[in-house]
Amino acid sequence: MDDIKHKGDGFKSRYIPNTEEQREKMLKSLGLDSIDQLFDYIPERVKLGRRLNLPEPMSEYELLKHMRELSSKNISTADYCCFLGAGAYDHYIPAVIKHMLLRGEFYTAYTPYQPEISQGTLQAIFEYQTMICELTGMDVSNASMYDGASASAEAMLLACSSKHKRKVVISQTLNPEYRNVIKTYAKFNNIDVVEVGYKDGITELSNLESVTNKEVAAVIVQYPNFFGIIENLADISNITHKSGCYFIVVADPISLGILKSPGEYGADIVVGEGQPLGNPLSFGGPYLGFFATTKELMRRIPGRIVGQTTDKLGRRGFVLTLQAREQHIRREKATSNICSNQALNALAATIYLTLLGKNGLRKVAELCVKKSHYAYEKLIETGRFEPVFKAPFVKEFVLRINEKNIMNDLTNFTECTERLGNKESSENVENYSLVQKLNKKLLKNKIIGGYDLGRNFPELSNCWLLAVTEKRTKEEIDSLVNNAYLGGAEE
Amino acid sequence: MRDNPLIFELSVPGRVGHSLSECDVPSKCIEDLIPDEYLRKDLPKLPEVSEVDAVRHFIGLSRLNHGVDNGFYPLGSCTMKYNPKINEDVAALEGFSSVHPYQPEETVQGCLELLYKTGEFLSEITGMAKMSLQPAAGAHGELTGLMIIKAYHAYKGETGRKKIIVPDSAHGTNPASAAFAGFEVIQIKSNEKGGVDLEDLKSVMGNDVAGLMLTNPNTLGLFDEHIKEIADIVHNAGGLLYYDGANANAILGIARPGDMGFDIVHLNLHKTFSTPHGGGGPGAGPIGVVEKLVPFLPYPIVELKDGKYYLNYDLPLSIGRVKSFYGNFSVIVKTYAYILSMGSEGLRKVSENAVLNANYVMNKLKEYYELPFDQKCMHEFVLSAQKQKEAGVSAIDIAKRLLDYGIHPPTVYFPLIVKEALMIEPTETESKETLDEFIDIMISIAKEAESNPDTIKSAPHNTPVTRLDEVKAARNLILRYDFRL
Numbered sequence: 001m002d003d004i005k006h007k008g009d010g011f012k013s014r015y016i017p018n019t020e021e022q023r024e025k026m027l028k029s030l031g032l033d034s035i036d037q038l039f040d041y042i043p044e045r046v047k048l049g050r051r052l053n054l055p056e057p058m059s060e061y062e063l064l065k066h067m068r069e070l071s072s073k074n075i076s077t078a079d080y081c082c083f084l085g086a087g088a089y090d091h092y093i094p095a096v097i098k099h100m101l102l103r104g105e106f107y108t109a110y111t112p113y114q115p116e117i118s119q120g121t122l123q124a125i126f127e128y129q130t131m132i133c134e135l136t137g138m139d140v141s142n143a144s145m146y147d148g149a150s151a152s153a154e155a156m157l158l159a160c161s162s163k164h165k166r167k168v169v170i171s172q173t174l175n176p177e178y179r180n181v182i183k184t185y186a187k188f189n190n191i192d193v194v195e196v197g198y199k200d201g202i203t204e205l206s207n208l209e210s211v212t213n214k215e216v217a218a219v220i221v222q223y224p225n226f227f228g229i230i231e232n233l234a235d236i237s238n239i240t241h242k243s244g245c246y247f248i249v250v251a252d253p254i255s256l257g258i259l260k261s262p263g264e265y266g267a268d269i270v271v272g273e274g275q276p277l278g279n280p281l282s283f284g285g286p287y288l289g290f291f292a293t294t295k296e297l298m299r300r301i302p303g304r305i306v307g308q309t310t311d312k313l314g315r316r317g318f319v320l321t322l323q324a325r326e327q328h329i330r331r332e333k334a335t336s337n338i339c340s341n342q343a344l345n346a347l348a349a350t351i352y353l354t355l356l357g358k359n360g361l362r363k364v365a366e367l368c369v370k371k372s373h374y375a376y377e378k379l380i381e382t383g384r385f386e387p388v389f390k391a392p393f394v395k396e397f398v399l400r401i402n403e404k405n406i407m408n409d410l411t412n413f414t415e416c417t418e419r420l421g422n423k424e425s426s427e428n429v430e431n432y433s434l435v436q437k438l439n440k441k442l443l444k445n446k447i448i449g450g451y452d453l454g455r456n457f458p459e460l461s462n463c464w465l466l467a468v469t470e471k472r473t474k475e476e477i478d479s480l481v482n483n484a485y486l487g488g489a490e491e
Numbered sequence: 492m493r494d495n496p497l498i499f500e501l502s503v504p505g506r507v508g509h510s511l512s513e514c515d516v517p518s519k520c521i522e523d524l525i526p527d528e529y530l531r532k533d534l535p536k537l538p539e540v541s542e543v544d545a546v547r548h549f550i551g552l553s554r555l556n557h558g559v560d561n562g563f564y565p566l567g568s569c570t571m572k573y574n575p576k577i578n579e580d581v582a583a584l585e586g587f588s589s590v591h592p593y594q595p596e597e598t599v600q601g602c603l604e605l606l607y608k609t610g611e612f613l614s615e616i617t618g619m620a621k622m623s624l625q626p627a628a629g630a631h632g633e634l635t636g637l638m639i640i641k642a643y644h645a646y647k648g649e650t651g652r653k654k655i656i657v658p659d660s661a662h663g664t665n666p667a668s669a670a671f672a673g674f675e676v677i678q679i680k681s682n683e684k685g686g687v688d689l690e691d692l693k694s695v696m697g698n699d700v701a702g703l704m705l706t707n708p709n710t711l712g713l714f715d716e717h718i719k720e721i722a723d724i725v726h727n728a729g730g731l732l733y734y735d736g737a738n739a740n741a742i743l744g745i746a747r748p749g750d751m752g753f754d755i756v757h758l759n760l761h762k763t764f765s766t767p768h769g770g771g772g773p774g775a776g777p778i779g780v781v782e783k784l785v786p787f788l789p790y791p792i793v794e795l796k797d798g799k800y801y802l803n804y805d806l807p808l809s810i811g812r813v814k815s816f817y818g819n820f821s822v823i824v825k826t827y828a829y830i831l832s833m834g835s836e837g838l839r840k841v842s843e844n845a846v847l848n849a850n851y852v853m854n855k856l857k858e859y860y861e862l863p864f865d866q867k868c869m870h871e872f873v874l875s876a877q878k879q880k881e882a883g884v885s886a887i888d889i890a891k892r893l894l895d896y897g898i899h900p901p902t903v904y905f906p907l908i909v910k911e912a913l914m915i916e917p918t919e920t921e922s923k924e925t926l927d928e929f930i931d932i933m934i935s936i937a938k939e940a941e942s943n944p945d946t947i948k949s950a951p952h953n954t955p956v957t958r959l960d961e962v963k964a965a966r967n968l969i970l971r972y973d974f975r976l
Binding site: 010011013015016017018022023025026027029030035037038039040041042043045046047048051052053054055056057058060063064066067068070071072073074075076077078079082084086087088090092094096098099100102103104105106107108109110111112114115116117118119120121123124126127129130131133134135139140141143144146147148149150157175177178180181183184185187188189190230256257258259260261264273280281282283284285286287288298304305306307308309310311312313315316317318319321322323324326327328329330331332333334336337338339340341342343344345347350351353354355356357358359360361362363364366367369370371373374392394436439440443448451470473474477 | 949
């Protein structure tokens, strides 16, 4: 019945070296005549008995061509100017990083369980741990985790198990996706998550004080927070510690190039998203979560950690240590179920911090501060945007769209969005938020606009969260300012 | 002998390794923009090195490592197969690598299409109704799957199902993930073939059991022939069956977890689907579920409507998010590329050759090492170094001796149910020549264990460092560089 000859028939893969002849020889040595006999132990009734329904195999060139076509259906920040942040940032990645990461010795290695032939990975992690401690002002860092959100959830679990309490307090100025991940992890561990509101863009201290009590294991805040604003860590630290809770800070590593470290404010655990340190946006992953804590908590830290030791000849060397906490030893009693780290992403971060050095990281952070403030002021000057919060920020800020002033020509608006290539009905266009409409308009100017805060904060509808990294030039910012309006007059 | 320098020891004040544009906006002092009280006075002690210093340092580090690109890596349960180079290239295309996850949907149709289609491919390969690509690793997939099990039972009002059954041969992540998802872990003994003891299973099944986690083929590399009976026992008692996909390299195109009766599957894309391990990550651990569990998958899910791909957040029964964004996207790009390179025939050949290679090596070595389960294996097998132990040579010594030959050792002391275990997984990407060389080396080590055990016990001899003192590392914890030195 299957008379069309499949291209896959007799398919030879360049990734499978054994020839038909060799396969036969090997089968013979096993006393078998056919490959099928190898699968005798699989009961017939669970065997597939047909070919998988997948596309025919592609040659390397066909694949490359296909992947280029598919990738060209996306708009890339390489061609468009990106003012979008909200947890993933378009910072410059030095060329060296890509070249180092493509060393097969790094990227094709497994977890460094055999330290004698893994000193490269192990030493790089030891250097990473040191750098993370320096940035965060903490005593100990692990070898990295999946991402900033899951590292935050792990921090919550560590705090709860250490304090033997089942309640945490999180600020609403914490990244909404982090809050969601924390809530998912909490739900399955019977942990109560209390959210504290914000005032003037920062965690409302009176509210925080009223819910932070002896039943609470930890208080979690973001620094700078989701709105880009620098939280008052000194006061939050006081309130938290007064009730005997752990103080957990979710920090942006670039901002730590100029901001006081959470360690200086007495943080007990500092976590965060390491993507800004030399890792590409990659549509959201893989990134790395960093996780640092105090000596007091280090024996409960989740995930891998590298320690220094010596070999038989007395030479310095590195090994995975404190493994008694981990799942492959402790099984259900482990401090976490995690059994990997984001080693290659952490390596990228290590190389990034090496190349930037202490002055370079500060310079990147300062450029972000200066350029974001320039953009902030220029956008407000147009009269089309209003400030929402009046608090200091680093590389991100919030503006409210002035509904009247944003329109250059109200009557032409629907027509205009249709001209932008929008195939959806005009009814749907009406359903777009003002921020979405503005972002659609800006795409036409090859600009990727900011985050629509109305998505997560109903009270902040028409509010735009913009990120300005060191990559953005004055020309690009001016183009954003000049094109940030709606209506037909641009034609 | 000189220690390999740390990057901090190469630092020279004033050196730069970066090139940043000058500030081109009218600039104020930082102190005018951010109150002084927030600014740090002590800069983090990051190294100051030139670009060439950095490159030589990290190239130097890379040379202390052994990867699949360097040589044979028969690390059991880890599927250290070759990582195709083209996959790195396509994942690095700017249209994939430089896309922000919050860009408007119409600007990321290529990314969404890739996620959608990869989900479809993996559903077909596993026999599941729908996949979520969000989990970042195998253990993360397990955790997500267990949350779904819990949510499903809760939805049905069966909140009394608080136990997860795990065989004693299971990966350590299984019980750890179950505990992490808030379950009580019940361990059951394996039968003489490392499979599930049906009577033991029946005796623990009840209305307090949420499910059973299983690897099939199991961690001894043996296929559990009674999988259908196991599935029936679990399902009849109202439980769900979870498939740990660590060993999926044995069954591609041959048998599917869905057809075996599993309800939830996780796959390790960094094992079965050729994406690199990266020295410990990033991987990806997508999960697939049967129809009745689809509503509980983490949100968002990529869907297709009227020719447009979109992210569906409207999943009221969803367990929630387990991670930011949509998964380890670039790992998924490599998986997609791998599946398109192999097709159905290629994937079947992967498993055929993986299983053939394992049986070939096992058969040649069983004369020299104890083989606890002498039957055809799947993609891996477990030897025991009990014979060598009599001469004072343990599994770890044999592992260390292999390092002298440029071979990464097998997994040792796992599974826990075999003493002095050496778990060997050659994978399909190794040639007969490589296998023959490995066999010869293993035989010579077995002989050396009798003639000259001290050479093995003091191994390795040819590596950048000799055996490291792990006890000292754990006792005298040095977890970061001390700048006061």
